Amino acid sequence: MLLSLRVATVATAVALPFGIAVAYALARSSFWGKPLVEAIVYVPLVLPPVVTGYLLLITFGRRAPVGAFLAEHFGIVFSFRWTGAALACGIMAFPLMVRAIGLSIEAIDRRLEDAAATLGANPMWIFLTVTLPLALPGIIAGAMLAFARALGEFGATITFVSNIPGETQIISAAIYTLTQVPGGDAAALRLVIISVVISLGALIVSEWLARRATARLHGA
Amino acid sequence: MGREMLAVDVEKRLADFTLHAAFESASGVTALFGPSGAGKTTIVNMIAGLLKPDRGRIALNGDLVFDAAARIDVPTWRRRIGYVFQEGRLFPHFSVRHNLDYGRWMSGEAAEPAAFGHAVELLDIGHLLDRRPGKLSGGERQRVAIGRALLMSPRLLLLDEPLASLDAARKQDIVPYLLRLRDEAKVPMIYVSHDPAEVARIATRVVRLESGKVAATGGVELLT
Numbered sequence: 001m002l003l004s005l006r007v008a009t010v011a012t013a014v015a016l017p018f019g020i021a022v023a024y025a026l027a028r029s030s031f032w033g034k035p036l037v038e039a040i041v042y043v044p045l046v047l048p049p050v051v052t053g054y055l056l057l058i059t060f061g062r063r064a065p066v067g068a069f070l071a072e073h074f075g076i077v078f079s080f081r082w083t084g085a086a087l088a089c090g091i092m093a094f095p096l097m098v099r100a101i102g103l104s105i106e107a108i109d110r111r112l113e114d115a116a117a118t119l120g121a122n123p124m125w126i127f128l129t130v131t132l133p134l135a136l137p138g139i140i141a142g143a144m145l146a147f148a149r150a151l152g153e154f155g156a157t158i159t160f161v162s163n164i165p166g167e168t169q170i171i172s173a174a175i176y177t178l179t180q181v182p183g184g185d186a187a188a189l190r191l192v193i194i195s196v197v198i199s200l201g202a203l204i205v206s207e208w209l210a211r212r213a214t215a216r217l218h219g220a
Numbered sequence: 221m222g223r224e225m226l227a228v229d230v231e232k233r234l235a236d237f238t239l240h241a242a243f244e245s246a247s248g249v250t251a252l253f254g255p256s257g258a259g260k261t262t263i264v265n266m267i268a269g270l271l272k273p274d275r276g277r278i279a280l281n282g283d284l285v286f287d288a289a290a291r292i293d294v295p296t297w298r299r300r301i302g303y304v305f306q307e308g309r310l311f312p313h314f315s316v317r318h319n320l321d322y323g324r325w326m327s328g329e330a331a332e333p334a335a336f337g338h339a340v341e342l343l344d345i346g347h348l349l350d351r352r353p354g355k356l357s358g359g360e361r362q363r364v365a366i367g368r369a370l371l372m373s374p375r376l377l378l379l380d381e382p383l384a385s386l387d388a389a390r391k392q393d394i395v396p397y398l399l400r401l402r403d404e405a406k407v408p409m410i411y412v413s414h415d416p417a418e419v420a421r422i423a424t425r426v427v428r429l430e431s432g433k434v435a436a437t438g439g440v441e442l443l444t
Contacts, residue, residue: 111309114270117296118303119372120326126297129322133313217313
């Protein structure tokens, strides 16, 4: 259970800076190959999770090209570790995050950014002092959506890193396993309740945070 | 380039006509005056660096900030040209105080309480400092916007129809502050307006624009 929280938290935290960067790039710039990048970002949303998991396995598996390289040079191993579960969850959650953050960046009045430039703010400062704070409600919503998605991830994770108790068995996999064994119903139900409570909690907290951030923006 | 404050000679193709304007302005308030659609805002946006001319040059105090031929295009944030927008454009997520302080914050200069206090007093916005822009009236918002531009110690202040969003009574309230800005703060200003009465009260020099061309330059007698 704690493992699931750790996997989901790490997945969300690591994905967040990338999510903001990709959302900003997609919302603001047009570059050659943008449709391709967009497609790659959103593809986990439409692929069967098992397919995503399998693709991860043949990319980041111990003997796969990228996986072997990372293991050899950086000592980073994803396969059959909880870090692999976090990677799978992060990738599955990424599209939702990018979508939520992207929408909030697109909603920002760019004339405020022009105003900041006339006041001497360089592009980096404009991003940090105007764009990012104004996008905050969307960033919070995106992070919470991603967290909930990561917590519920099943297919990609089980395909990529299997279902090892204590290492890669995240909550959905544990529930699934328990329903497969005789007499596991009570334990499964307990996990189901915990899962519902955490998800609802995340939803309520994110709503509350986003509302507070929005209120702050509008001068309450 | 001579000793004139600002020298503009720019060309830009727009949707329905080609803007080609050349004028110079000295200290005091130069009004860009003309009907809507004459290209006034386009010109100030080019001076501020928010819009790139197709051809021409813009020099401020003898410094080229734009020269198409020499490929000079100083980015907006390095031009140190203050801009008061028609709709204020205050940062909604900062307090009034923080809005006023933004230019100094970005330049990394030390706080100057005297200058801050003077601007606050000049514009009579002391009681608003801890409020958020969302809670200000239109007139208050424009005064804060003027203060924010003034406090970045600009080399030139652009005001694009700063009174246009206000009703007649509010306009009358703001005009004295603009006159104090002209006579006490002594910042050179480019003042965009289509309202002859407003221009007559504020401007020391008038550049009259018609469909993207300078029709006449001179004193306020051009208004009649």
